Amino acid sequence: MTTSNIKANPLGAALCEKKWARWTALALLASAMFFAYIFVDILSPLQELLQEQRGWDPVAYGHFAGSEPFLNVFVFFLIFAGIILDKMGVRFTAVLSGAVMVAGGSLNYYAVTQGFQDSAVAVFLTENLNLPSAWWNVTPFYAGMPASAKLAAIGFMIFGCGAEMAGITVSRGIVKWFKGKEMALAMGVEMAIARVGVAVVVVGAPVIASIVPVEVSRPVAYAVLLLIIGLICFITYGFMDKKLDSQGVQEEKDDPFRVRDIGKILRLPIFWLVALLCVLYYSAIFPFQKYAINMLQCNLQFSAKDAGLVFFIFPLGAAAVTPFLGHYLDKYGKGATMLIFGAVLMILCHLTFAFIVPATQSVIVTLTAVVVLGISFALVPAALWPSVPKLIDEKLIGSAYALIFWIQNIGLYAFPMIIGSVLVASNPGVTDPMKYNYTVPMCVFASCGVAALLLGFALKALDAKKGYGLEKPNHVADDAEKELIGAAESMEE
């Protein structure tokens, strides 16, 4: 994500001035992200089937689920992705990220097929990558991990590089086409479409897997197909982007990512408040998504299909509300308050899943908590991402986003594994995937919410002291910017 400006087109109305053209560009970019988010969670509703057909216990599943950010975090791929984006621009990076997602996704698919189970690669992986469960072993691999989970993790970490690269590229693409127009709305719509991807998965994956003969790899095959369509969307977008460049509307490339920028940003207390709030909040959302279906199955004794139907409302609710909250933030502000409110709602929901749902087994209570969690997941992202430019010097904003994403990825990496291990430790002797008690893992998620809430209060206090304008509407900044542009233009005249 950047705030790069667009140079004016001296040759008349550029493509981005035409509403249909910029919304078509958004549709192409958002479609590719939609397919990426589908792939991210394609195996989440199939935990039970993975255990039955491929022998993945919660620890294996947790290590697989946590592998996606591994290269981004430990090989600093996200930082490299930022540099590639800065140097090569949106068009190239979009196609590259699409291709990386297809490559990683295909490997992940092969790993969960029946064909892989009987292959020489499976024998090789069973004998290798058996790393001890020691503190220094930060990889997703451990002794006794099923070979299919090891290869799936390798594929998923390659996919993760493409997905995060696509994330920052799409944001920059939106800036390129929408700066000075409906940019906040466009970002809200893009995020909303991504959430619909998750909704499609939780309902669609169990249905596709359960077509006779029941097969866990089938939904993954469909998801890879969608990734290929996503790559085609990125390539098609490339033609529009090239046309825009040829009209003289080129991205003003950000200052490239510089190591000394890291020092400047890391010295800012406000950066740490935002980054830690982000990692804590998202660690209790994305990793939760990976366990939510199984948690609902265990608590309500539902099939994966029925649990998917209940959980479906979570991303769908978030999708419905996010653009409106983005618009609200633009118009009325209250960014810090929205973050606090979002954290409170998340704590309440996770505590409900921890204690009230298992005790009552009430579908109504569960549905209510799922809806409220969806509202929380609209409040925090809608307030968080547009607030960053208010806190960080504009010249450092690209680097700041890359660093926030990187810190966030540490949590997204660690939490699925932590939760998998906590689940096993709090359910000694349980091997039936329908019999897990999720109270302790849900309390872990709730405590992330409590920490995020405290950071939200600290952020609001620091904002009041230093006047970053977190509670102010975005259009105030836009108007000020317009005034500055107007003044600069009259000076030029």
Ligand SMILES: C[C@H](NC(=O)[C@@H](N)CCCCN)C(=O)O
């Ligand atoms: C915009 C934001 N996206 C992210 O935070 C990504 N870094 C995480 C994507 C997780 C799946 N790989 C969001 O979706 O709110």
